[in-house]
Amino acid sequence: MSKQTLKMFGSGLKWLFIFAIVLVFQPAKAQDITKFDSLVNRLRPVKTVQQVKPPQATRKIRQLSEIEPVITSAQMLLVQSPTPNNPPSQGDEVVQVTGVKANPTNQGVEIILQTTKGQQLQVINRTSGNNFIADIPNAQLRLPSGEAFTFRSTKPIASITEITVTNFDANTIRVTLIGESSVPAVELSDSPNEGLIFSVASAASVQQPQTQSTQPENQTQPKPSTQGDQPIELVVTGEQDGYNVPxxxxxxxxxxxxxxxxxxxxxxxxxxxxxxxxxxxxxxxxxxxxxxxxxxxxxxxxxxxxxxxxxxxxxxxxxxxxxxxxxxxxxxxxxxxxxxxxxxxxxxxxxxxxxxVTKQPLSSPYYAAELTAGSFSFYRGTTDLSGPLTTDKKLLYRLNVAYENSGSFRDFYHQEIFSVTPVITYKPSENTTLSFEYEYGRRRGSFDRGLPSGPVFLTLPVSRFLGEPSDFLNIDYQRGTATVDHRFSQNLQLRSSFSVESTFDNNVYTQSGTDFEPDGRSVLRGKIANLNRRTENYSWQTDLIGKFNTGSIAHQLLLGLELRRNTDINPIFDTDDIASIDIFNPVYGARPGTLNKRLFGTKINTTGVYLQDQVTLLSNLKLLVGGRYDFVFSDNSAKVGDADTTYTNFYDSAFSPRVGLVYQPIEPISLYASYSRSFVPNNATTFSGVSIEPSRGTQYEVGIKSEFFDRRLSATLAAYDITKTNILTTDPDHIEFSIAIGEVKSRGIELDVAGEILPGWKIIASGYLNDAFISKDNTIPEGRRLGNTPYHGATLWTTYEIQQGSLKGLQFGGGIFFVGSSITDPSDPFTVPSYLRTDAAISYKHDNWRAALNFKNIFDIKYYDNQGYYLVPQAPLTVLGSISVEF
Missing domain, CATH: 2.170.130.10 (TonB-dependent receptor, plug domain)
Known part of the structure; x- marks a missing residue:
């Protein structure tokens, strides 16, 4: 290990240790302190039981006007129940909540968790600052589309900033109400026809019973208006408006x-x-x-x-x-x-x-459209439509359509893109869901590979194009997926999906090298064409998911089978060298020479069987263990010119295990460690004709995951060590063949943060150190860094949206993207310089309208993406404006 690696890894572990200490010994909340009677018993948290009175079931949804005044301290009627850190036993049924409604009332708002088993739901609550938090440890939020979503309502009534309903974990729903200046006042009831009901009172209505009590007893109270009691079903899109995904x-x-x-x-x-x-x-x-x-x-x-x-x-x-x-x-x-x-x-x-992860149908009508225009003749329009096709909401749809017509800061560049994606979901019964998704995309336009790698090319304008204006790339692709998801019971689920993908493309481009004519100005070039290239992928996946107990230990077992076929037919036409081009004063119009045809074909058949078990050893100690066995058959053919076609066949098999442990000393913190392996076939033989085994990757990873600000913000700090072995290197005795003695290592530390610090203030940030280098090779010096792998990098993006007043809905944002220097290719290294890009944004949304301006690379720096043999210039200052509407 190099000194630089030791220094970096030691520094990373130091910060990992400091971060762990800060998290573990941060000021504990009341609910955390009860978990510690002693350090010896830290692995087995103390179970706390609250003596509470169960709620009385009702046959109708009770409005706030029909119940006794709520308690302003936000206490509520609770059932004696487990806490999230002490979940119900496996024998307890996990109730499926199929929807969330918000019904305005004269006194406030009702949040209804829709289920036919509302009486079975167990609830435990707490308060934190102005937040009222209720956990339901035996339930799961799942909409008719079959996906887990988060429900969010901003400013539903006066005095309530936000209401969220989300899956806290696999068996717990969390309801959070954020008060504007105090803890919200809440009442709980249930209804066999509707579900569990949280009745939330506005600040004004909490005081209203005291005013009424001063009136004479025989005075008739005004009858509540029913106009506000009509249910308003808020759109639950599954698209979080926050940055933290649980x-x-x-x-x-x-x-x-x-x-x-x-x-x-x-x-x-x-x-x-x-x-x-x-x-x-x-x-x-x-x-x-x-x-x-x-x-x-x-x-x-x-x-x-x-x-x-x-x-x-x-x-x-x-x-x-x-x-x-x-x-x-x-x-x-x-x-x-x-x-x-x-x-x-x-x-x-x-x-x-x-x-x-693609957009899925919604159970409520949703219609959205957006138009974007900006620098370099950029124009884009999108529509997103979704909702039920039948009144019983068993048949849902979603349709996304997009069109783009754009130029570029690069000379002679233009493209036109169109895509359409319909999705249909059908739910013939409560336990069965059928989904059909199709996507068609088309691209027509210029082909631009960028600039060759080398110091002189960094001196050129970023607009400089060294190909030919006639270079083009046309792509047509289609993708389709059909899925059947059936639940035999709460503890047994079968999911089977079939996917087809087909891509057809034609392209002709000019390839510039790094060799110059004697004048030192004109670079040599060649012409390449991939005509009528077709790739097809067929995949079938079937997963059986079962939940069961062995004594006090809970299991979630996944048994899966995957069958996959990938084919690639690639006719390539290249030419003799065409006219070189002066990189400082280019003249275009060179014609290609004689075309030489090469035809390559690949067909890969893969069979994979995998087994995984998610084991809950204790409520705060979880084990993940699994493995997959793959069988890979590869047929390859090649034909050059009029020569006979050559065929090569390869067979590989590999076992890929993973085992990991998660320990949660207190609720917001997860400490984890894992071991996992990967493989990639080499598809090569030695000089003696022996097939070379796949390359293997082995990773050890440790880390800390934590949640802050009442779980609105999450952070992950990870340290890893990866070794990849059995890499092909040139056989020194037979240079046309390979031997598998190569090895590379990658070690580093990473930090990722995402979420909401305060209401309206969101952030997503990252930083990393990575030392990836060659540890064994025949020709490349050991210790040389891998290509396109910066040693360090960092990003920060943050936005703030004004929450109230006349400027409510106005949002400001900005961010930086730093990428360290990297080399292009270990065999012939050239250093691509580091860069720091700065972006900014401003937007305003009112009702269902939103307008935004984004400024990218506001300081107009000159920077490149590293592509190994190519440098791809990135855009100078770019402005994009958009306007969108949702219904």
Whole structure:
């Protein structure tokens, strides 16, 4: 290990230790103190039982005018129940809450958790500052679409700033009411026909009973008006307007709170995508530590470098997808799982994987449209429509349509993009959901790979184009998914999905090298064409999820099978060298020479079987263990010119385990450690004809996850050590063949923070140190850094929205994006300089309208994305304006 690595890793562990001390010994809340009788018993928190009076069930929804005055201290009628840290036993039924309603009343508002089993719900409450918090430890919020969502209502009545209903963990719903100046006054009741009802009184209505008591007894009280008692079903879109997302399915293929996952996973929600006005979905990952989006192949391949390793595949709703272009107008959020993902998804690099989660149908009507225009002739329009197609809401739909017509700061560049994504969800019964999703996308426009890597090219204007104006890239893609989700009982679920993806593209581009003519000004070039390239991916996944107990230990078992076929037919035409170009005074119009055809074909069949168990050893001690066995068959063909076609076949198998432990000493803190492995087939043979085993990645990770400000803000601090072995290197005795003795290491520390500090003040930030280097190789010096892997980086984005007064709805935002220097390629390193980009934004929303202005790169710095052999110039000062409306 190099001295630099030791210094960095030691510094990282020091800060990790300091952070742990600060979190563990932060001032404890009242509910936390009861968990500690002694340090010896820290692993087994003390169970506290409140002696309370159960609520009386009602046959109708009681309005505040019909019940006795509420208690202003925010006490409420409670059932004797477990706390979130002492959940109900496995035998207790987890009640499904299928919707949330807000009904205004004369006295305030009623929040109704819709379920036919309201009497079975157990409730425990507490207060924190002006917050009233109620936990329901035997329930789960799940809408008819089958997805878990968060309900949020801002300023529903006077004196209430916000109401949220969310899944706190897999078996607990949390209801939070934020008072404007004091704790909200709440009454609890239940109804067999509606569910659990939280009746919330406004500040004025709390005082009203005292006024009425001074009137004569025989005076008739005014009859409450029923006009305000008509139910108003608020739109529960599943799109959080905050930056903090509490759960994810990417890491476990089940809805699991992030705090219970022994691995770093970060989520970029729709709110961040909107506030930053992200028009290219890969840019969302710039908010995540240790992640570098790539702009390769003209910016139309979704590649990412994560913790030093580049993945040429992504996930879409959990399905492995090729590296083809994703427009992203239908993407709800972007989830980044750090570290090996092979335990659930098969062959992936050990750095991590990005999962695009798409928008799903809503149970309430929702209509939205947005128009964006900006610098460099950028124009984009989107529509998002959703709601029920039948009165019983068993048939739901969602339709996203987007069109973009844009130029660029780069010479001769123009593109036109269109996408349409319909989704249908049908729920024939309470326990069965059928979903059908289709996406079609089309792109027509210029092809621009950027500039060759080298010092002289950094001196050119960022607009300089060294190809030919006639270069183009045309893409058509289609994706379709069908899913059946059936619950046999509360403890047994079957989910089966089939996905088809097809991409067809044509492109012709001019490739510039780094070799110059004798004049030192003209660079050599060649012409390449990929005509009628077609890729097809077929995937079938079936998961069986079961919950059961072994004594006092609770299990959630996942058994899965995946069958996948990937084909790629790629006819490539290249030419002899064409006319070189003067990089300082370019003259265009060179014609290609003789075309030479090369035809490559690949077909990969994968069978994967995986098993995972999420074990609750204690309420605050959780174990995640799993493994996957993959069988991979690869057929490859190649033909150059008129030569005979050559065929090569490979068979690989690999077992990918993962084990992790999460310990939660107090409620807001999770300490975790994990071990996991990954694999990627090498598809190569030695000189003697022996097939080379796959490369293997092994990661050890430890970290701390914590939640602040009553769980509105979350933070993850992680330290990791990854070693990838069995990497192909050149055989020194037979240079046309390879041997697998290469090894690389990646070690680092990362911090990610996201959420809301104060009402209206949101933040998402990250920072990292990463030392990724070659530890063994035949030709490259050991210790040299990996390509496109900055040693350090940091981001900060924050917004503040005015909450009241005449300027309510006005929001200001800004952020910085720092990326350290990196080398292009270890075999021929060239250092790409670091940069610090500054952005700003201002927006205003009133009722259902929103207008926004985003300023990107406001200091107009000159910077580049590192693509190995290419430097991709990034945009100078850019202004985007948008106006949107929702109904």
């Amino acid at each position: 759960d994810s399915s990417t890491a476990t293929r089940t809805d699991t709170p992030l705090r219970d996952i022994p691995q770093s996973i970060q989520v970029i929600p729709q709110a961040v995508i909107k506030d930053q006005q992200i028009t290219k979905i890969t840019d969302a990952a710039r908010n995540v530590s240790g992640v570098t989006p790539l702009s390769g192949y003209g910016g139309f391949i979704d590649d990412y470098t994560i913790r030093g390793f580049t993945n040429y595949n992504v996930l879409r709703n959990g399905f492995a997808s090729s590296d083809s272009f994703t427009y992203g107008a239908n993407v709800e959020r972007v989830e980044v799982l750090k570290g090996p993902a092979s335990v659930l998804y098969g062959q992936f690099e050990p750095g991590g994987v990005v999962n695009y």
